[in-house]
Amino acid sequence: MTGSAYKLLVLDIDGTLLGKDGNILAEDREALARVSDSGIKVSLSTGRAVQACTQVLDELSLDGYHIFCDGALVYSPAYQSEVYVQALDKTVLKRAVEFAHVHEMGIDFYSATRYFVERETWSAVVHRDFFGIPPTVTDFDEICERETIIKAGLVATSPEEVTMARRFHLEFGDRLHFSWVTTPSYPGVDFINVVAPGVSKGRGLEALTAHLGITPAETVAIGDGNNDISLLSSAGLAVAMGNATSGAKEVADYVTLDVERGGVAAAIKKLLL
Incomplete structure (x- = not known):
């Protein structure tokens, strides 16, 4: 599948977008803006709760739906709307x-x-x-x-x-x-x-893509941790960061540079733009 055939880019935050200093590299931010301008939606998929993502969402001007809490919640802070939630019993x-x-x-x-x-x-x-x-x-x-x-x-x-x-x-x-x-x-x-049991980023991706009217096969996912494995396994194209765990790299189609070297931007330029 060519880059233009993908409809959604989903990426992790910590260890993928944010490195040691907790900031997004300029080249990553610029590459993500170009992805959005090309018509491909950009969503976050993170273990963080909604409240811990405000700064990242604002910096990247992302107002759509995102996967939070390791897949337990698919929610848009901008619209204050949830499309999927698995609460604790x-x-x-x-x-x-x-x-x-x-x-x-x-x-x-x-x-x-x-x-x-x-x-x-x-x-x-x-x-x-x-x-x-x-x-x-x-x-x-x-x-x-x-x-x-x-x-x-x-x-x-x-x-x-x-x-x-x-x-x-x-x-x-x-x-x-x-x-x-x-x-x-x-x-x-x-x-x-x-x-909750059964929750994963992969299931969150299924809920997100269903809401958007696309399939997981039309998605590119980027991550670095073991909690990203289900996300990477569910996506049409899986990218592991250079600093990713061995488990994440094993299920990836492509391994990019590490987070401190602009791995997100490098993957976007090679695979989507």
Whole structure:
């Protein structure tokens, strides 16, 4: 399939668009603008919640639908409209809160539009300072009842927190889907996305393309992490970053440059423009 036959470009954020300094390279931004000008839609596909993507969406002037929370939500912040959502089961959510309280484990929760914490944590500071998201401090027992929670998040900054996150994963691995991801902006820190079972970026892509009236085969996907494997496997053309995991590279049709060298722009110029 030629570049002009593709209707949609979907790409990850951390490790794909954003490198160590947390900024989009000028060449990547310019290449994405040219893709949009050519008539190909551009969407993000990320483990981040909606609120953590505002700056990227604004910088790239993307006002369409995007895949958030590792595929649990397909949503347009510009239109405030969702076309697909897989929320956490409230009974499982209550059990997760109980586990966090008993073990004094930090955990965050996200609805489509809000970010919740019970107390000030390193994660809350990062969300406020890096993402520009002020947390809503609330009693988690209450949000289990009144909110539709799409994603839970754990952050492990020490061996002790990694051990606790693994205990949580062991306890709930049969009732929730876990993806362990990293970002170049915070080396050595594990970000654990927790969503409903069966959720994946690949399923999010199916929902997004169905809404747009196209097929996944008409999509180009770019990613770097293991949580991108289902996305890459579902797309018509799969591109792995040079800094991608071995698993992502194995399912890719093409491996581009790494994130610090403008891998997104290089792939676009070779495959789409």
